[in-house]
Amino acid sequence: xxxxxxxxxxxxxxxxxxxxxxxxxxxxxxxxxxxxxxxxxxxxxxxxxxxxxxxxxxxxxxxxxxxxxxxxxxxxxxxxxxxxxxxxxxxxxxxxxxxxxxxxxxxxxxxxxxxxxxxxxxxxxxxxxxxxxxxxxxxxxxxxxxxxxxxxxxxxxxxxxxxxxxxxxxxxxxxxxxxxxxxxxxxxxxxxxxxxxxxxxxxxxxxxxxxxxxxxxxxxxxxxxxxxxxxxxxxxxxxxxxxxxxxxxxxxxxxxxxxxxxxxxxxxxxxxxxxxxxxxxxxxxxxxxxxxxxxxxxxxxxxxxxxxxxxxxxxxxxxxxxxxxxxxxxxxxxxxxxxxxxxxxxxxxxxxxxxxxxxxxxxxxxxxxxxxxxxxxxxxxxxxxxxxxxxxxxxxxxxxxxxxxxxxxxxxxxxxxxxxxxxxxxxxxxxx
Amino acid sequence: xxxxxxxxxxxxxxxxxxxxxxxxxxxxxxxxxxxxxxxxxxxxxxxxxxxxxxxxxxxxxxxxxxxxxxxxxxxxxxxxxxxxxxxxxxxxxxxxxxxxxxxxxxxxxxxxxxxxxxxxxxxxxxxxxxxxxxxxxxxxxxxxxxxxxxxxxxxxxxxxxxxxxxxxxxxxxxxxxxxxxxxxxxxxxxxxxxxxxxxxxxxxxxxxxxxxxxxxxxxxxxxxxxxxxxxxxxxxxxxxxxxxxxxxxxxxxxxxxxxxxxxxxxxxxxxxxxxxxxxxxxxxxxxxxxxxxxxxxxxxxxxxxxxxxxxxxxxxxxxxxxxxxxxxxxxxxxxxxxxxxxxxxxxxxxxxxxxxxxxxxxxxxxxxxxxxxxxxxxxxxxxxxxxxxxxxxxxxxxxxxxxxxxxxxxxxxxxxxxxxxxxxxxxxxxxx
Numbered sequence: 001x002x003x004x005x006x007x008x009x010x011x012x013x014x015x016x017x018x019x020x021x022x023x024x025x026x027x028x029x030x031x032x033x034x035x036x037x038x039x040x041x042x043x044x045x046x047x048x049x050x051x052x053x054x055x056x057x058x059x060x061x062x063x064x065x066x067x068x069x070x071x072x073x074x075x076x077x078x079x080x081x082x083x084x085x086x087x088x089x090x091x092x093x094x095x096x097x098x099x100x101x102x103x104x105x106x107x108x109x110x111x112x113x114x115x116x117x118x119x120x121x122x123x124x125x126x127x128x129x130x131x132x133x134x135x136x137x138x139x140x141x142x143x144x145x146x147x148x149x150x151x152x153x154x155x156x157x158x159x160x161x162x163x164x165x166x167x168x169x170x171x172x173x174x175x176x177x178x179x180x181x182x183x184x185x186x187x188x189x190x191x192x193x194x195x196x197x198x199x200x201x202x203x204x205x206x207x208x209x210x211x212x213x214x215x216x217x218x219x220x221x222x223x224x225x226x227x228x229x230x231x232x233x234x235x236x237x238x239x240x241x242x243x244x245x246x247x248x249x250x251x252x253x254x255x256x257x258x259x260x261x262x263x264x265x266x267x268x269x270x271x272x273x274x275x276x277x278x279x280x281x282x283x284x285x286x287x288x289x290x291x292x293x294x295x296x297x298x299x300x301x302x303x304x305x306x307x308x309x310x311x312x313x314x315x316x317x318x319x320x321x322x323x324x325x326x327x328x329x330x331x332x333x334x335x336x337x338x339x340x341x342x343x344x345x346x347x348x349x350x351x352x353x354x355x356x357x358x359x360x361x362x363x364x365x366x367x368x369x370x371x372x373x374x375x376x377x378x379x380x381x382x383x384x385x386x387x388x389x390x391x392x393x394x395x396x397x398x399x400x401x402x403x404x405x406x407x408x409x410x411x412x413x414x415x416x417x418x419x420x421x422x423x424x425x426x427x428x429x430x431x432x
Numbered sequence: 433x434x435x436x437x438x439x440x441x442x443x444x445x446x447x448x449x450x451x452x453x454x455x456x457x458x459x460x461x462x463x464x465x466x467x468x469x470x471x472x473x474x475x476x477x478x479x480x481x482x483x484x485x486x487x488x489x490x491x492x493x494x495x496x497x498x499x500x501x502x503x504x505x506x507x508x509x510x511x512x513x514x515x516x517x518x519x520x521x522x523x524x525x526x527x528x529x530x531x532x533x534x535x536x537x538x539x540x541x542x543x544x545x546x547x548x549x550x551x552x553x554x555x556x557x558x559x560x561x562x563x564x565x566x567x568x569x570x571x572x573x574x575x576x577x578x579x580x581x582x583x584x585x586x587x588x589x590x591x592x593x594x595x596x597x598x599x600x601x602x603x604x605x606x607x608x609x610x611x612x613x614x615x616x617x618x619x620x621x622x623x624x625x626x627x628x629x630x631x632x633x634x635x636x637x638x639x640x641x642x643x644x645x646x647x648x649x650x651x652x653x654x655x656x657x658x659x660x661x662x663x664x665x666x667x668x669x670x671x672x673x674x675x676x677x678x679x680x681x682x683x684x685x686x687x688x689x690x691x692x693x694x695x696x697x698x699x700x701x702x703x704x705x706x707x708x709x710x711x712x713x714x715x716x717x718x719x720x721x722x723x724x725x726x727x728x729x730x731x732x733x734x735x736x737x738x739x740x741x742x743x744x745x746x747x748x749x750x751x752x753x754x755x756x757x758x759x760x761x762x763x764x765x766x767x768x769x770x771x772x773x774x775x776x777x778x779x780x781x782x783x784x785x786x787x788x789x790x791x792x793x794x795x796x797x798x799x800x801x802x803x804x805x806x807x808x809x810x811x812x813x814x815x816x817x818x819x820x821x822x823x824x825x826x827x828x829x830x831x832x833x834x835x836x837x838x839x840x841x842x843x844x845x846x847x848x849x850x851x852x853x854x855x856x857x858x859x860x861x862x863x864x
Contacts (some may be wrong), residue, residue, distance in 0.1 A: 016570075030647050032630055032631070032728065033645060033649070034649055036653070037651045039805070046635075049640050050636055050639075050824075052636075053637060054638070055638060055639070057819060059692050059693045070657075086625075087625040087626050087637075087666060087692060087695070088624070088625035088626035088627070088637050088638050088639045089625075089636075090636040090637045091637070094447060102644070102785070103737075104640070104693070104694070105691045105692040105693075105697075106624070106626050106691060106692060106739065107626075107637070108636070108637040119693070124564035140554055143822070147819065147822060148823060148824050149824050150820045153480060156827065157829065163652070163853070164646055164649040164650055164745075165646075165745070165826035167645050167646065167649055168642050168645065168741055168745070168823050168826060169641055169823050169824050169826065169827045170630070170645075171630040171641065171642045171644075171646065171823075172639075172640055172642045172741065172823045172824070173640070173847055174630055174631070174632075174633075174634065174640045175630055176629070176630045176631015176632070177631065187813075192519070192520070192538065193518075193519040193520035193521075193537075194519050194520035194538050195520070197608070198464055198602070198603040198606055198607055198608045199464070199605075199606070199607065199608015199609065200608070201606075202480075202484055202606065204484075204485060204521075204522040205485060205517075205518075205519075205520050205521045205522045205523070205539070205540040207483050207484070207487070207538070207607070208484075208603055208604055208606045209486075209602045209603065210600050210603045213464050213465060213599050213600065213602075213603040214596055214597075214599065214600040215594040216465055216598055217465070217468045217597055221464065221468070221596070233555065234519060249859065254827040259537045260491050260536035260537040260538065261536070261537075261551070262536070263519070263536070276723065278547075281531065286646045287662060307537075307538065309600055309604065313596075313597070313600070359529040366738060367489070369756050383494075387489060387575055387579065390575070390579060390580045391579050391580060391600050391601050391604045392482075392580050392601050392604070394597035394600060394601065395587065395588065395601045397595055406506065421595075421597065
C-alpha cells in the first residue's frame with residue numbers, strides 16, 4: 001500500500017531516485033549558431049594559436065622599435081617606406097632595418113618588425129620616407145600570435161551552459177560546430193477518449209486536449225526536448241505499448257489524464273507493465289493535484305499528471321520541471337515573488353497543501369513608475385476561486401500563493417508571498 | 433560635421449528616431465506549439481462555448497438534485513440506474529425523474545440532470561438501483577457549458593507575449609494556430625577581407641569571423657530573427673549592394689568591422705548610399721567602442737559596430753539590443769548586478785565612458801551556501817585588463833563595471849556595481 005505523501009516529500013523521493021540512475025551523457029555535434037544555451041559535453045582546447053599571426057591593433061607603420069628610439073616631432077626618425085601589407089594577406093617580405101611597412105588595423109606584422117606607429121604619429125612628405133614623430137617601445141599596438149589563446153590552451157570547460165561569449169571564443173578558435181550534451185528527451189502522452197487535438201473540430205461529448213501543448217511549452221522552457229506521443233485512448237494494451245516505446249526512446253515520461261476511475265487504473269497498470277519498480281506513489285496531499293502518480297520504469301521517471309489542466313500545470317511545475325532541471329544538472333530558476341495583502345479570507349485547507357491563484361493590483365501594476373525593485377509598493381492579492389478544470393483561470397491570474405499543509409486558513413489583510421506566474425508579470429516589476 | 437556623443441545621448445537619439453518610423457505590424461500564423469514567447473497580433477475570442485457541453489467533475493451519478501433532497505445514510509434516496517455515459521460520447525438519452533445515470537469524470541451530463549453525486553456517496557446493492565447517501569444541491573460537481581469561456585468572450589488580448597498559460601487557454605478553445613507578429617528581422621553583415629567563417633581553415637594573415645556568430649546569438653536571445661548576410665569584402669560596390677538588399681528585406685541592419693581607415697570609409701559610404709538620412713553619428717565617447725557608426729536608411733536603423741569582438745559585444749548590448757527591444761515593444765530585461773569591492777585601482781578614463789571586465793570572487797562564488805539573495809556576502813571584483821581585440825577575456829570574466837565619462841579613476845577598495853555577464857553567474861547568486 002502506497003501512502004499519500006506531501007509535495008515536498010514527493011519531490012525529495014523523486015530526487016533520491018534520480019540519484020540512483022545513470023546520468024545522460026551522450027553528446028551530439030551542433031552548428032555553433034545552434035549551440036546557444038546547450039551544455040558543452042567536453043573540454044574545448046584551442047586547436048592553434050589565436051590569432052595565428054602577429055596583428056596590428058591600429059592603422060599605421062610596422063617598425064623595429066629601436067629604429068624610433070629618441071624620435072620626437074622636432075627630431076623625427078626617418079624610415080624608408082618599404083611595402084604595404086594587404087588586409088587578409090601575408091606580409092610578403094621581412095622588415096629591413098631603417099624601413100617601415102604600412103599595415104592596416106588587423107593586418108599582419110612583417111617578420112623583423114616588433115612595434116607599430118600609429119598613422120597619425122607619422123608624416124608623409126611625399127619623398128618615399130615616413131617621418132616618425134615619436135618613439136614606440138617593442139610590442140606597441142601589436143596583438144601577438146597566441147595572445148588571445150595559445151594552441152592547446154583550455155578555452156571552455158565541459159559542462160558549462162553555452163552563452164554568447166562562449167560561442168564567440170569558440171568562433172575565434174575556428175570551431176564551426178560544438179559537441180554538446182544531447183537534450184533530455186521528455187515523452188508527452190495525453191490520455192482520454194474525450195480528447196481532440198486543438199485545431200480539429202469537436203464532436204459532441206469531446207473537448208480539446210490542452211495538456212499536450214501546455215506540457216510541451218513547459219518542457220521546452222526548461223531546456224529539454226519534448227517528444228509528443230499524441231492522444232492515447234483509455235485502453236490498457238494501447239497505452240502500455242506506447243509507454244514501452246516512450247520508455248525506450250526517452251529519458252522521462254509525462255502522462256496526463258486518466259482522471260476517471262477506470263482510466264486511472266489503466267495509467268497505473270501501464271506504468272507497472274512498463275518497467276520496474278513501476279508505480280512508487282499514488283496521490284499527493286495537495287490541491288489541486290491529488291491524483292498525481294509517480295513511477296519509475298527501468299531507470300526512467302514517469303510522472304502521471306491529473307487531466308485537469310490547472311492541476312496538471314501546478315504539478316508539472318512542482319514535480320516535472322524539478323526532475324528535468326536536476327537530470328540536466330542545471331539550477332532550477334528561482335521563482336519571482338512579491339509580498340501582497342490578501343483582500344479576502346481563505347478558509348482552512350484541511351490538511352492538504354494548496355495552490356491558490358490570485359489577481360494582483362497595486363501601484364506596480366497600475367502605475368509602474370511609483371515603485372522600485374526593492375520596495376514594489378503596496379500590492380493586493382485577490383484569490384481567484386473557481387472549479388479546477390477551468391484553464392482560463394490561469395490567464396486571469398498574475399500569481400499564486402502556496403498554503404502550507406496545516407494552515408488553519410488566512411485572514412483578510414494577511415501578508416502573503418505571491419509567486420508570479422510568468423515573465424510578463426516579472427517584467428512589470430523589474431522595469432518598474 | 434557629426435559630433436561624438438556619449439552612449440546615453442546616442443541611445444536617446446536612436447530612440448527618438450525609432451519613434452518616427454512606422455511600427456512593424458505584419459502578422460504570421462504559427463502552430464500553437466511554436467507560438468511560445470511570440471507576440472499575439474490580434475484579440476482572440478472564444479469561437480464556441482468552452483466546454484461545449486455540461487461535464488462531470490467527478491466519477492459518479494448524474495441526478496436531478498431535487499430527487500436527493502433529504503437523503504442521508506439512514507434514509508438514502510433510491511434511484512434507478514438508467515444508463516452509463518461513455519467518455520467522449522454524447523449522453524444518449526435524457527435523465528428521467530427518480531433515475532440516475534453513471535458518468536465518468538469529464539463525461540457529458542445528460543439533459544435533465546442538474547447535479548452529480550460522487551460514486552463514493554452512493555451504494556450499489558446489485559438490484560439495479562443506486563442508494564444515494566446524501567443530498568446534493570443543483571450544479572454540484574458540474575462544469576457547465578461555457579463555464580470556462582462563453583462563445584465570443586475575449587480570451588487573449590492583442591500584444592501580449594504568449595506564455596504557456598496563454599497557449600493552454602488557446603488550446604482549450606480549440607485553436608491549432610495563432611496569429612502572431614512576425615519577428616523583427618535583423619540583418620547581420622560582417623565586413624573584412626581578413627575574415628574566414630568558423631569551421632573553415634585559415635590561410636595566412638586571416639582570422640575567423642567572431643561577430644557573425646556572436647551577434648546572431650544576441651539577436652535571438654532578444655526574440656528577433658537574425659538574417660545572415662555573411663562576410664562582405666572591404667569593397668564599396670559589393671558592400672553597398674548587400675546593404676541595399678538587407679535594407680529592403682530587414683527591419684534593422686547591424687554591420688561589424690571596417691576597422692581600418694579605408695574599410696571604415698566604405699562602411700560609412702555604403703550607409704550613405706543605402707538610404708536617407710544615412711550616417712547620423714560617427715564615433716561614441718566610450719571605450720571600447722569609439723568607432724561605432726549610427727545610421728538610418730529609409731526608416732531602417734543601421735548600427736555599424738567595431739570589428740573587435742569585445743567592443744562589438746559591448747556596443748551591441750548598449751545600442752543594438754535596446755533598439756530591438758524597443759522596436760518589438762518589449763521591455764528590455766534589466767541586467768542583474770551585485771555590489772563588489774575593487775581589488776585594484778582603475779585609472780582615469782580621460783573623458784570617455786568605459787566598460788571594464790572583471791573577475792569576481794567571494795563567498796557567493798566560492799561557497800554559495802554562505803550567502804542569501806538579499807545579502808550575497810562580500811564579493812571582490814578584479815579588473816581584467818587586456819588588449820580589446822581579445823575575445824577570450826569575455827570568457828575569463830564574470831561581469832563588468834561601467835565607469836562614467838568624467839570619473840577621475842577608482843581607488844582600490846572602492847565599492848562598485850558589477851553588471852553580471854550572463855545567466856550562469858546570475859544563477860550562481862540566485863541559487864545561493
